[in-house]
Amino acid sequence: MRLKKRIPVIDQGDKLGFWGGKFGGNFVPETLKKPIEDLEFQFNKLKNDKSFIRERDKYFKNWIGTPTRFIKLSNLTKHIGGAQIWSKVVSDANGGAHKIYNATVHCLLAKRSGKKVIIGDTGAGYAGKMLSMAAKKFGLKCKIFMGAKDIERQQPNVRAMKKNGADVIPVYTGSKTLVDAVSECMRYWVANCDTTAMCVGSTVGPAIFVRICGWSTSQISRELKAQLIEQFGSVPKKLKLYNCVGGGSSSFGFWNEFMDYSKKQVEFIGVEAGGPTKSKKHAAPLTYGSKIGILHGAAQYVNQNSEGQIEETESISAGLDYPGISPLHCFLKDTKRARYTAASDEEALKAYQIVTKYENLRPSLEPSHAFSVAIKEAKKLSKDTIVVINSCGDAYKDKKILEKKLGKKYAKSN
Amino acid sequence: MLNPISLAFKKSKKENRPALLTYTVAGDSSKKQSLEILKSISKYADILEVGVPHNTPVADGGQIQTSSYRAIKNGILMTDVFKIVKNYKKSKNSKPIILMGYYNMIYQFGENKYLKECKKSGVNGLIVVDLPWPENRIFSKKCKKNSINFIQLLSPTTSYKRLKGITKDSHDMIYYISMLSTTGGKLKVSPNKILQNYNKIKNISPKKNCVIGFGITEKTISKFKSADGLVVGSQICKEITRSLNNRQNPVINVSKMVNKLKKKLS
Numbered sequence: 289m290r291l292k293k294r295i296p297v298i299d300q301g302d303k304l305g306f307w308g309g310k311f312g313g314n315f316v317p318e319t320l321k322k323p324i325e326d327l328e329f330q331f332n333k334l335k336n337d338k339s340f341i342r343e344r345d346k347y348f349k350n351w352i353g354t355p356t357r358f359i360k361l362s363n364l365t366k367h368i369g370g371a372q373i374w375s376k377v378v379s380d381a382n383g384g385a386h387k388i389y390n391a392t393v394h395c396l397l398a399k400r401s402g403k404k405v406i407i408g409d410t411g412a413g414y415a416g417k418m419l420s421m422a423a424k425k426f427g428l429k430c431k432i433f434m435g436a437k438d439i440e441r442q443q444p445n446v447r448a449m450k451k452n453g454a455d456v457i458p459v460y461t462g463s464k465t466l467v468d469a470v471s472e473c474m475r476y477w478v479a480n481c482d483t484t485a486m487c488v489g490s491t492v493g494p495a496i497f498v499r500i501c502g503w504s505t506s507q508i509s510r511e512l513k514a515q516l517i518e519q520f521g522s523v524p525k526k527l528k529l530y531n532c533v534g535g536g537s538s539s540f541g542f543w544n545e546f547m548d549y550s551k552k553q554v555e556f557i558g559v560e561a562g563g564p565t566k567s568k569k570h571a572a573p574l575t576y577g578s579k580i581g582i583l584h585g586a587a588q589y590v591n592q593n594s595e596g597q598i599e600e601t602e603s604i605s606a607g608l609d610y611p612g613i614s615p616l617h618c619f620l621k622d623t624k625r626a627r628y629t630a631a632s633d634e635e636a637l638k639a640y641q642i643v644t645k646y647e648n649l650r651p652s653l654e655p656s657h658a659f660s661v662a663i664k665e666a667k668k669l670s671k672d673t674i675v676v677i678n679s680c681g682d683a684y685k686d687k688k689i690l691e692k693k694l695g696k697k698y699a700k701s702n
Numbered sequence: 703m704l705n706p707i708s709l710a711f712k713k714s715k716k717e718n719r720p721a722l723l724t725y726t727v728a729g730d731s732s733k734k735q736s737l738e739i740l741k742s743i744s745k746y747a748d749i750l751e752v753g754v755p756h757n758t759p760v761a762d763g764g765q766i767q768t769s770s771y772r773a774i775k776n777g778i779l780m781t782d783v784f785k786i787v788k789n790y791k792k793s794k795n796s797k798p799i800i801l802m803g804y805y806n807m808i809y810q811f812g813e814n815k816y817l818k819e820c821k822k823s824g825v826n827g828l829i830v831v832d833l834p835w836p837e838n839r840i841f842s843k844k845c846k847k848n849s850i851n852f853i854q855l856l857s858p859t860t861s862y863k864r865l866k867g868i869t870k871d872s873h874d875m876i877y878y879i880s881m882l883s884t885t886g887g888k889l890k891v892s893p894n895k896i897l898q899n900y901n902k903i904k905n906i907s908p909k910k911n912c913v914i915g916f917g918i919t920e921k922t923i924s925k926f927k928s929a930d931g932l933v934v935g936s937q938i939c940k941e942i943t944r945s946l947n948n949r950q951n952p953v954i955n956v957s958k959m960v961n962k963l964k965k966k967l968s
Contacts, residue, residue, distance in 0.1 A: 478760070584758070
């Protein structure tokens, strides 16, 4: 299995949509074949269409707000005393997270194909919140599927979705989290694909959704590359990019532009959710060696039992609480381009405390996982190493959990 | 020699009616009871579809999900599904069995091992909901080699080009999904429109037995008498749930229901 150079990773799949011959694909009911083919045709055409790219860039710039900040965390760097620690503050983006890029592109595509309704899944509520924002912006009706357990623990985002006029549909099946929300959303699409567009909230699902999402979030690394060159004159000789990985949309977007650099120069570190220290459950299929299986239309490493039933996950961060992982990350793991590890709930919380103590930055629980590993590793790295952590979400949505786990002091906003 | 599935269609054609196909989930509500249900409905049904429960079913509506979760909760394993089929096949006037499920269950079991077990236990056909054409080409060939019918699915969204390719690669039986819906949805398209699409398929491949599924219930079944076969699933699963809630015997109630369905066809 090899990663090709000078070809975007999203375009390195084979005819049937498999990366490395085995990850991804289209394991979907017959009914969805046609709408997926239509979307593929539309996207393949538009992704090279100059007027479409201009339109995308216009909304990215004026509405989402690009570029998001690239800042040095000087106090933290001093406290840790190793590599230089920087952050790409993607939570600056309109709505407060990277999910806005994918949501915007899907709405642009839906508009062009004449669809009136767009549906989507959500875990932490970000994907749903952003889709509801974009749908409102582009005049589309919006339905968001969300696990009942996530609705309970991510109330601020639920309120935001409703305020944007979206129907939030609670999903009570299975573990009542993201995995069930995605299933329910796909089922709804099976029944309504003639009138409705579907947005999958991460780089997961049938191959076309993986590609569209990866293409959209790659905005993050396009900005970062320019910012690095502006700051250092060139892409640094020792650069390490840390990102949390749930479905894998923010990390893929954070890395994409640097794919062709050697991993000696630009190393990618993906941090999965290890779950509570005391629990055997986790959401880290790459770190803990889960087997390949089929989930939501794609072959991937996925938490499952020996029978092939998908296993329940456990993580403090709803956004990482997914038993599978993007086929793109399976591909990056097996080609050894990226390295994957996990942080536990407790480690993420501790990292959140450290970051908020030293910096005017409040990463949500998802990027706190990445901060945890970055802080640990930065200690042992040389001063000329540049560590960048993608702060892809803001902790406002985690207020309830932070209050419960750390007390009121930590839940206050900056 | 004709395979048992084709024979079942031949027999119903002789009686001038569509074949009646039922769908129940293996292990619902228990391993023993699901076997009893299969045995008792054999008097009326021509072909029995047996669902292999999976916990992330992307094409099933509420009723079949409920049945599947119930079966999984009761601890059903793949090996139990084969045992149920094997025991059923030992019973008097057993009918052809089609296993229906999602690809991950086959993938984890191993395709070759799975087919070997199918053969050993007496499975006659397979429907794999999320392994569409052309992705299923290799697996369907393997099925054929093992004398197991791989049943291709067609839907209202299937393009003409796909229709031709799929029917060409199909075995003796094809399954037409009547409308855009998960299983258990209400019929939202007129029976005439459905039969029009059905006839399109029959024109392209007149020799293949084509069944219609999704939205077929006691209420709607008699409107489709011109089809080769009709599948009733969700309504039966719902009847099992209803019986359990009312502390009645699902075996008796389901059997009664299938008897009624059969009467509506003759």
